[in-house]
Amino acid sequence: MRVSVIGCGYLGAVHAAAMAELGHDVVGIDVDSEKIAMLENGQPPFFEPDLPEILSRAHESGRLTFSTDITLVADCDVHFIGVGTPQLPHSDAADMQYVEAAFEGLSQHMRPDAVIVGKSTVPVGTAQELANKLQAIHPNASLIWNPEFLREGFAVKDTLEPDRVVYGLSAKELESGDRARSLQVLDDVYKQILATGTPRLVTDYATAELVKVSANAFLATKISFINAMAEIAEATGADVTQLADAIGLDERIGRRFLNAGVGFGGGCLPKDIRALIARAEELGVGRSVTFLREVDDINSRRRERVVELATEVLGGSLNGKRVAVLGLTFKPNSDDVRDSPALDVAVRLKGLGADVVATDPQGIPNAEQRHPQINYELSTEKALQSADLVLLVTEWDEYKQLDPTFVGSLVREKNLIDGRNALVPVQWSLAEWNYFGLGR
Numbered sequence: 020m021r022v023s024v025i026g027c028g029y030l031g032a033v034h035a036a037a038m039a040e041l042g043h044d045v046v047g048i049d050v051d052s053e054k055i056a057m058l059e060n061g062q063p064p065f066f067e068p069d070l071p072e073i074l075s076r077a078h079e080s081g082r083l084t085f086s087t088d089i090t091l092v093a094d095c096d097v098h099f100i101g102v103g104t105p106q107l108p109h110s111d112a113a114d115m116q117y118v119e120a121a122f123e124g125l126s127q128h129m130r131p132d133a134v135i136v137g138k139s140t141v142p143v144g145t146a147q148e149l150a151n152k153l154q155a156i157h158p159n160a161s162l163i164w165n166p167e168f169l170r171e172g173f174a175v176k177d178t179l180e181p182d183r184v185v186y187g188l189s190a191k192e193l194e195s196g197d198r199a200r201s202l203q204v205l206d207d208v209y210k211q212i213l214a215t216g217t218p219r220l221v222t223d224y225a226t227a228e229l230v231k232v233s234a235n236a237f238l239a240t241k242i243s244f245i246n247a248m249a250e251i252a253e254a255t256g257a258d259v260t261q262l263a264d265a266i267g268l269d270e271r272i273g274r275r276f277l278n279a280g281v282g283f284g285g286g287c288l289p290k291d292i293r294a295l296i297a298r299a300e301e302l303g304v305g306r307s308v309t310f311l312r313e314v315d316d317i318n319s320r321r322r323e324r325v326v327e328l329a330t331e332v333l334g335g336s337l338n339g340k341r342v343a344v345l346g347l348t349f350k351p352n353s354d355d356v357r358d359s360p361a362l363d364v365a366v367r368l369k370g371l372g373a374d375v376v377a378t379d380p381q382g383i384p385n386a387e388q389r390h391p392q393i394n395y396e397l398s399t400e401k402a403l404q405s406a407d408l409v410l411l412v413t414e415w416d417e418y419k420q421l422d423p424t425f426v427g428s429l430v431r432e433k434n435l436i437d438g439r440n441a442l443v444p445v446q447w448s449l450a451e452w453n454y455f456g457l458g459r
């Protein structure tokens with residue numbers, strides 16, 4: 020099929036390459052000419068495992084092109100909208116200007132009977148609004164909402180082998196059941212994915228939109244729950260990691276997403292829970308999600324707690340103390356520093372007078388763009404040199420594998436805060452480190 024993908028960021032670039040991998044002819048459109056130039060050369064504009072390989076295969080096959088020219092959507096059968104929906108600057112709500120602009124551009128140039136597939140994470144009600152507009156412009160076109168669940172770091176695998184696909188249909192199309200046109204077209208696009216038995220759930224628009232945000236709200240809640248337990252563990256001397264192991268063995272609870280630490284971040288979870296709160300308030304059901312404010316607050320407190328602990332460990336003042344910050348991205352295997360707890364902590368420490376040297380295998384260019392005041396060092400060894408305190412804030416494998424004795428030979432003082440509870444405390448204590456975990 021001929022497919023366009025509007026918006027070529029973390030979601031869209033991967034989606035475009037993955038659709039070409041499935042054998043479709045794809046054009047990726049973005050307003051960012053630098054990003055498009057890189058993608059046109061087969062270069063990923065961000066770090067994502069396996070993306071370089073599928074991009075170059077797609078490039079060689081001639082099935083994937085990128086452009087800033089929206090008119091190229093004209094001969095496509097299907098259009099995916101994957102533009103950003105960040106938080107508005109002075110509100111919790113999502114900024115919908117990019118979705119609106121993408122839709123406007125698309126509706127002007129698309130074939131009048133094409134299918135639009137919404138992938139961006141949007142406030143509930145958006146799909147219906149867009150469908151109404153589409154109906155007025157192109158009565159023979161259709162809109163289906165197909166939220167994306169990919170995880171950065173596993174984006175290629177999650178796109179090609181999703182654990183489920185959700186199709187949100189208009190009320191009219193829902194009546195046609197399996198004969199609904201947009202459903203059949205999307206089934207064709209995802210034929211190979213569905214052939215492997217991937218569950219496909221067909222819902223109305225509102226449910227599809229809510230599935231995405233409620234999944235993120237649930238995951239955020241799980242993380243903040245264990246971080247709340249970490250606060251209590253800190254006040255009582257209990258060990259939150261053992262607690263998580265013990266409750267996680269209950270199948271109804273599960274161990275995943277129960278790692279206490281510096282909390283969640285990134286371009287999705289924080290803004291998605293805030294947008295859900297804002298939308299619920301608009302709908303007059305704000306009370307249903309008041310607890311998400313607490314989830315957000317607990318999460319912010321973990322960042323403060325790490326800074327507080329660093330100050331305590333360094334004797335009450337950070338002034339002039341050298342702090343090696345290991346990690347800048349919001350999670351390992353990504354270069355994404357959007358709302359990253361690691362970068363936030365580094366910035367706060369710097370603001371309090373610490374001599375911060377921050378390192379990360381992939382995140383330095385993005386971090387440097389946002390916070391040039393910090394001293395960045397690509398080499399972990401150099402970053403650790405003469406540190407008074409080592410702070411692990413993103414659990415990259417290379418940091419988890421650091422040798423306590425070797426690291427001990429580089430630093431000035433053997434103080435370590437494990438902001439992700441990712442290390443084995445006894446190994447560090449045996450090498451005479453002052454090890455501080457969170458909630459343990």
Ligand SMILES: NC(=O)c1ccc[n+]([C@@H]2O[C@H](COP(=O)([O-])OP(=O)(O)OC[C@H]3O[C@@H](n4cnc5c(N)ncnc54)[C@H](O)[C@@H]3O)[C@@H](O)[C@H]2O)c1
Nearest residue numbers: 026028029030049050051102103104117120121139140167
């Ligand atoms: N990143 C993830 O892990 C992830 C996972 C699931 C869902 N999502 C959702 O997907 C959407 C995109 O997220 P992202 O992380 O890829 O964001 P991103 O900021 O990396 O990418 C968005 C892209 O859209 C482009 N864009 C903006 N306006 C445009 C327009 N009018 N026409 C064409 N391109 C335009 C931007 O230049 C940018 O490249 C968001 O709604 C997000 O919540 C993201």
